[in-house]
Amino acid sequence: MKKNILYAQSGGVTPVINATACGVIETARQNRDRIGKVLAGRDGIIGVLREELIDTTRERKADIAGLRHTPGGAFGSCRYKLRSIEESRREYERLIEVLKAHNVGYFFYNGGGDSADTAYKVSQIGKKLGFPVQCIGVPKTIDNDLPVTDNCPGFGSVAKYVAVSILEASLDVASMASSSTKVFILEVMGRHAGWIAAAGALAQREDGDPPHVILFPEIPFDRKAFLARVKQAVETHGYCSIVVSEGVRGPDGRFLAEAGTRDAFGHAQLGGAAPVVAEIVKDGLGYKYHWAVSDYLQRSARHIASETDVEQAWAVGAAAVKLALEGKSGVMPVIKRVSNDPYRWKIAETRLSRVANREKKMPRSYITKNGFGITPSARRYLEPLIRGEAYPPYDKHGLPKYVRLKKAMVKKVLPEFEV
């Protein structure tokens, strides 16, 4: 009997996580002879635990195709981390029960390092409980912090958004700087690693081009050096354009933007490094400033997605199905860079145990010695990831045609479960 795929989205969504879902579903549909249905957890793993499963076979072909250009998480996502098998045994057992009840042979978990860890553990416990399920991690994170894979689907589009946005805003500031705003600060995501902030530098083409300062989480904030740099930019170019990561910390190790609240994982909830940096500029130099915090806009801006990113996101979804058909478990499809110029990539695979709970930091060699810019090697790495445009279709009213799924639910057969 053909087995079903259970697909779940995990953690923060990206402009292209649905392109991965599209890759999974379209490829599964092409292999109807060997694969049953693709079921999707509503709101991620929480829905799976609650036996809230969406039957994707009820969705129209055009809507599944439309996932390729629709941002957000079409089936819903959540931040819910399963801990060790000992601590979360109840959840793992329930998971296996749900998989069993719905004839699931393949569990695809689409997320970051935490999700790779969960998928790995599910593959372990399935065997122990006598219900072997093939578990495949599918990479996704705007933070680009997964190991092994050359880059993470989701990152390239955010990088393109940040590069285009700082390019455009810098043209704005430059036009007015002689009599008005001299310093513009754009805050971007990236709690622990400066990949997203680094992408701002892609806006530079010639010496002196904006952004003039990038503040990385990797480099402790040095007020004096920062102010000297801003002053120099204003005196040389008439204005200063700054990209600041939400994860920048002071010399004391505290986030510049620490808000004190914490999310479900116990991470400090950030937001507002830009206004703090603006205050420092005002106090130290007295320049007129403006600041922007792009927050969710950056990770949902499908309208300015990178074509490379969309293709890779689709490809890892399709590859997950192929790995499943090859009988693999405990693995993740990854992107392997074949060459830089011309940029070529292919899909490879890795063991989930190599990915789980490991963070890929940005190499120090990617940041210039002064700590405010990126090096040529960083540029060679980043540049291909934002290449190409992949516009969504628009309706006659001038808005992108993003799909809305029916989300027909599979009938529950198990008792309720408290999550």
Add this chain to the structure above:
Amino acid sequence: MKKNILYAQSGGVTPVINATACGVIETARQNRDRIGKVLAGRDGIIGVLREELIDTTRERKADIAGLRHTPGGAFGSCRYKLRSIEESRREYERLIEVLKAHNVGYFFYNGGGDSADTAYKVSQIGKKLGFPVQCIGVPKTIDNDLPVTDNCPGFGSVAKYVAVSILEASLDVASMASSSTKVFILEVMGRHAGWIAAAGALAQREDGDPPHVILFPEIPFDRKAFLARVKQAVETHGYCSIVVSEGVRGPDGRFLAEAGTRDAFGHAQLGGAAPVVAEIVKDGLGYKYHWAVSDYLQRSARHIASETDVEQAWAVGAAAVKLALEGKSGVMPVIKRVSNDPYRWKIAETRLSRVANREKKMPRSYITKNGFGITPSARRYLEPLIRGEAYPPYDKHGLPKYVRLKKAMVKKVLPEFEV
């Protein structure tokens, strides 16, 4: 002898003010038999006073065409208001001197209400001083607050950016809301009028669609009604998506943005109605929130410009040249809506005296009775303005090809002048 045009950009720039410059220069070049050069004030009127004039004839045809898709102010702009002729007589006389010295017969001032006023005064004083110059105001403002014209070039593109952005961010929040962020707040510009905030509502297609709350500068902020509305949205849809104008005021008349939350360091957070609204949500309802402040991004996002807006921006520039050739002075080309469905518009003209220093407020009838949304008449007015996409070309690295002008300066012939 053929007279030159002097063109100057004024005030905050827009994603399409350069499309207007393109319309002026391309149309003037088509009329070489009757018009001399187009000169442009560097950094607007300040450059004119300083006799810093850019010779646009030195720019390549392709670069002038590229202005149509380049954001910012290509010749530079400034915030510098000439006061009454009595108070600013020295500046007006200098202006006339500069125009005379450079054989300028036509002064085009591309800006908002203040600029229309200045252009009007220059036309008056030119006559008095025996150097009649044809003065044409050319409309531009993202705030959409000029009278007479149906809408202002610049507004449509910002409106499109806001509608697309809140649509995308809402998909993001909706996917995560069951276990994470429930309230998303996007702050937009518009200090005195809610036109830009109202544009967020264009993201709505069906009942219950986001944004669920819009906070207008026209409606005094009512904490209790606001919290009730947010609560209802979260209970009904699982999340609440909010657009807040930077110009929202409390019942005491003070800007909400000045209400002053403090960050972890005890610094007052500067600017930012969004973080204040977020704090109110947290205090009143305890929901997890995220907020974004798009600031300059919204008014420089040429990558998501409205095609209608780009066409109108070009058309008012071209029309200014035609008015000049017809011998007109003290006038402004305006956009006249011919019909709503299908949307048709044409260029008309009005007297600058009818435009100068008058602000077009958003009619109260455009805001729903509860104060949190827009009415069908507002939708009919706004919808056509964001229609059509007008993407800039991209280079092979994945970035828009925005032009950089040479900005060759005209030789100075007058004594220095202190501005």
